[in-house]
Amino acid sequence: MEIEFDQVIIAVGQTVEPGLASYLEKEFGRRDLIEVDEGTMRVKGRPGLYAGGDIVRGAGTVVQAVADGRRAARAIDAQIKAR
Numbered sequence: 001m002e003i004e005f006d007q008v009i010i011a012v013g014q015t016v017e018p019g020l021a022s023y024l025e026k027e028f029g030r031r032d033l034i035e036v037d038e039g040t041m042r043v044k045g046r047p048g049l050y051a052g053g054d055i056v057r058g059a060g061t062v063v064q065a066v067a068d069g070r071r072a073a074r075a076i077d078a079q080i081k082a083r
């Protein structure tokens with residue numbers, strides 16, 4: 001379908017909020033995304049901490065966020081069982 005417009009304003013919240021950006025910079029040294037190992041979703045340089053979804057990949061999809069959660073859950077389970 002094609003529709004003609006004079007102007008289009010994109011108004012979706014797909015960037016990091018300023019308050020969160022400050023926190024990320026203090027905790028992780030970056031204002032945008034958290035770096036993780038993609039197989040386990042372990043936060044790089046922070047043992048025992050896991051992250052997934054938009055905070056690691058930027059604007060993504062629900063399916064990707066849920067898949068990240070499953071990967072993290074598997075890795076956490078393996079970490080607990082290894083103790």
Ligand SMILES: Cc1cc2nc3c(=O)[nH]c(=O)nc-3n(C[C@H](O)[C@H](O)[C@H](O)COP(=O)(O)OP(=O)(O)OC[C@H]3O[C@@H](n4cnc5c(N)ncnc54)[C@H](O)[C@@H]3O)c2cc1C
Binds near residue numbers: 012013052053054
């Ligand atoms: C307008 C729009 C439309 C979209 N449409 C689709 C679509 O059709 N299909 C699709 O697959 N994806 C869509 N997406 C993308 C999808 O919503 C995201 O990829 C997905 O929600 C990411 O999940 P998440 O758990 O990483 O983050 P989020 O779902 O954003 O969850 C993060 C949660 O953390 C909470 N939070 C933030 N700061 C704090 C804090 N300091 N303390 C405690 N809690 C906090 C937030 O309130 C939020 O509940 C859309 C996104 C937008 C913005």
